[in-house]
Amino acid sequence: MVQSVLGSLVLGYRPLWNAARKLAGVQLYIHGQGTRQVDAAHLLRTVQELWSAGSPPLLLSPRSHRLLLDLLQHAPRGAPWIEVPRDALAQPAIREAAEKAHGRGLRLVWRGPYHSLPDADTARLFDNSLLQLSGQDALQALTAAATAGQTSPLIAGQMYEHVASRALLTLCLDRGGALAVAGWPMEDVLHDLRLQPLAPAHEVVHKLLKAIDADQSIDRLEHILGEDPLLAYRFLTYTNSAAMGLRTGVNSLRRGLVMMGYGSLSRWLMELLPHAATEPDLRPIRTAMVLRARLTEQLLQPGSSTELRGEVYLCGLLSQLDELLHEPLSTLLRRLPLSERIFNASVLRTGAYAPSLELACALELDDAARIDQLCEAHEMAIEDVNRALLRVLSELRD
The missing domain is CATH 3.20.20.450 (EAL domain)
Structure with missing residues (x-):
C-alpha cells in the first residue's frame, strides 16, 4: 500500500x-x-x-x-x-x-x-x-x-x-x-431507560454459553466477553468479589477466565441469563463502545504484547461505563484492581494509553482539526491512524 x-x-x-x-x-x-x-x-x-x-x-x-x-x-x-x-x-x-x-x-x-x-x-x-x-x-x-x-x-x-x-x-x-x-441518540436512549437497571446483553451472554459448550479456546471466550462493556465489568466485579475467594486481584478478562474456569463461568452466566437485557435500542450503543475499544487497541504502537493490547482494549471498552451505570467513571474503575494506566487514560486523559483513547474518540467525529492536533501532540503518523481505522471498519461484523 x-x-x-x-x-x-x-x-x-x-x-x-x-x-x-x-x-x-x-x-x-x-x-x-x-x-x-x-x-x-x-x-x-x-x-x-x-x-x-x-x-x-x-x-x-x-x-x-x-x-x-x-x-x-x-x-x-x-x-x-x-x-x-x-x-x-x-x-x-x-x-x-x-x-x-x-x-x-x-x-x-x-x-x-x-x-x-x-x-x-x-x-x-x-x-x-x-x-x-x-x-x-x-x-x-x-x-x-x-x-x-x-x-x-x-x-x-x-x-x-x-x-x-x-x-x-x-x-x-x-x-x-x-x-x-x-x-445514534445515546444520551436520550439512556435517559429514557434510566429507571430500569441495565444488564448485560442477552445475545452476548447466550453466545458465550454456546462457546463454552463447544469447548472453544480461551481466546474466543475473551473475544466474546469483550463484546459487551457491561458484561465485562460485571465479570471483573464478580471475579474480584469475596464469592470467588481469590488471593490476588483479577485485572484482565483473560486472567479472570483462567482463574474462574469453564464450569464456574458457565454457572455464573446461567444465573445472569434470565435477567439479561433484550432492549434493541441498546444494541447500537454497545456496538459503538466495542468499536471504540477496537480502535483504541489498534492505535497502540505495533509490536505490543497480547497482554498489553488486552489491557488497552479494556481501557477503550470501559471508557463510557459512566454513561451506562450513571456513576462517575473514577468510582466505577476504582472498584476493580485494574492497571493504573487504564484509570489515568480514561479519567485523567494522561499516561501511555491516553493518545490511543483520545484518537479513538476523535475519529468518531467529523473534526479533522482535532484529529490533526492529537496526531501532532502525540507524534502519531496520520497514515498509521488512517490505516488502523480502515482495518477496524473493514472487519466490522454485526
Whole structure:
C-alpha cells in the first residue's frame, strides 16, 4: 500500500443503523490534509484492497468539492456509495461529473435538508438520500405522527441524520420505513431507560454459553466477553468479589477466565441469563463502545504484547461505563484492581494509553482539526491512524 494516499487524508467515521438496530453501513468522512492533493483513484483502490464481501457497506463523504469531483470522475462501477451535498451540485463541473457517474452505474447519495428536497431531474441521479432533520422538521414529524389517522410524514427508504431523540428514532426506523439513521441518540436512549437497571446483553451472554459448550479456546471466550462493556465489568466485579475467594486481584478478562474456569463461568452466566437485557435500542450503543475499544487497541504502537493490547482494549471498552451505570467513571474503575494506566487514560486523559483513547474518540467525529492536533501532540503518523481505522471498519461484523 503506497503511503502517500493515507498520509494525505484525515478520516473519521459514523455508523449507520437500520430498523433491526444492526449495522447498515459506515459513513467515512474524508478530509484532505493541508494543500496536498489527494489521489482519488488510489484511495478507491486502497479501500477496495481492505474491504471484503463480509465488510459493511461504505458511504464515502468527501469534505471538499475538489475531492468530491475527483471521486466522481474516477470511481468505477461497484465502488462504495459517494455522498454529494446539495450545495456542491451548484457547481457545473460537479453536476456534470455526477451525471456521468450515474450513467456508468455509480451509486450516489444526495445529502441535504429534509425540507429542501431535490427536484425530479436531480433526484434521478441518486440511489438514496441522507436527509438532515432540523429541530422544526423533527417537531412537525412527531406532531403529525401523533395525530390520529395520520401516517408518518417521513420518506420511506431514505437515510436520516440529526436524529436526536428516541421518539424520533422510533418514528424514522419503525414507522417511517427509513433505510438507516446516521449515528445514534445515546444520551436520550439512556435517559429514557434510566429507571430500569441495565444488564448485560442477552445475545452476548447466550453466545458465550454456546462457546463454552463447544469447548472453544480461551481466546474466543475473551473475544466474546469483550463484546459487551457491561458484561465485562460485571465479570471483573464478580471475579474480584469475596464469592470467588481469590488471593490476588483479577485485572484482565483473560486472567479472570483462567482463574474462574469453564464450569464456574458457565454457572455464573446461567444465573445472569434470565435477567439479561433484550432492549434493541441498546444494541447500537454497545456496538459503538466495542468499536471504540477496537480502535483504541489498534492505535497502540505495533509490536505490543497480547497482554498489553488486552489491557488497552479494556481501557477503550470501559471508557463510557459512566454513561451506562450513571456513576462517575473514577468510582466505577476504582472498584476493580485494574492497571493504573487504564484509570489515568480514561479519567485523567494522561499516561501511555491516553493518545490511543483520545484518537479513538476523535475519529468518531467529523473534526479533522482535532484529529490533526492529537496526531501532532502525540507524534502519531496520520497514515498509521488512517490505516488502523480502515482495518477496524473493514472487519466490522454485526
